[in-house]
Amino acid sequence: MSQEIAVVGSPDFTTGFRLAGVRKFENVPDDEKETELDDAVTRVLDDDDVGIVVMHDDDLDYLSRTVRQDVEGSVEPVMVSIGGGAASGLRDKIKRAIGIDLMDEDEQGDNE
Numbered sequence: 001m002s003q004e005i006a007v008v009g010s011p012d013f014t015t016g017f018r019l020a021g022v023r024k025f026e027n028v029p030d031d032e033k034e035t036e037l038d039d040a041v042t043r044v045l046d047d048d049d050v051g052i053v054v055m056h057d058d059d060l061d062y063l064s065r066t067v068r069q070d071v072e073g074s075v076e077p078v079m080v081s082i083g084g085g086a087a088s089g090l091r092d093k094i095k096r097a098i099g100i101d102l103m104d105e106d107e108q109g110d111n112e
Contacts, residue, residue: 003051003077006044008037013056024050033062041067050077057081 006024007017010033014025024047026040037059044053053074060068060081071079 004049005052005054006047006050006077007054008040008044009056009059017054022054028059033059037062038064038067041071045070045074045077047077053077053079055079055081056083058083 004024005017005022006026007014007022008026009028010030011027014022014027018025024044026044028036028040041053041055041063044050053071060071063071
C-alpha cells in the first residue's frame with residue numbers, strides 16, 4: 001500500500017509542497033496556531049493514507065504536551081520537522097522509521 005506525504009503549517013509553508021505535488025495538507029494560519037494546530041496534526045496522524053508528515057520546526061512549540069508526545073513517538077506516520085536547525089534529528093527519525101541507519105559510519109567513509 002502506497003502512503004502519501006502530508007504537510008501541516010501556515011499557507012506560506014504548505015504552498016511549496018503543494019506545488020511539488022503533495023496532495024494532503026492542513027493549512028493553519030499563524031494567528032490560529034495556538035487553537036487549531038493540535039487538531040490539524042491529530043487529523044493527519046490519524047489518516048491511514050499518510051506515511052510522512054512534514055511540519056516547520058517552529059510550529060512544534062505550538063503543540064500541546066499530549067500532541068507533541070504523540071508526534072515525537074510516532075513511527076508511522078513519521079514526523080519530519082524542517083527549518084530551525086531540525087536536520088540534526090532527521091537521521092534518528094529516519095532510522096526509527098525504517099529500522100536502519102542510512103548514514104552508517106562505515107558507509108560515510110565510502111562517500112567522501
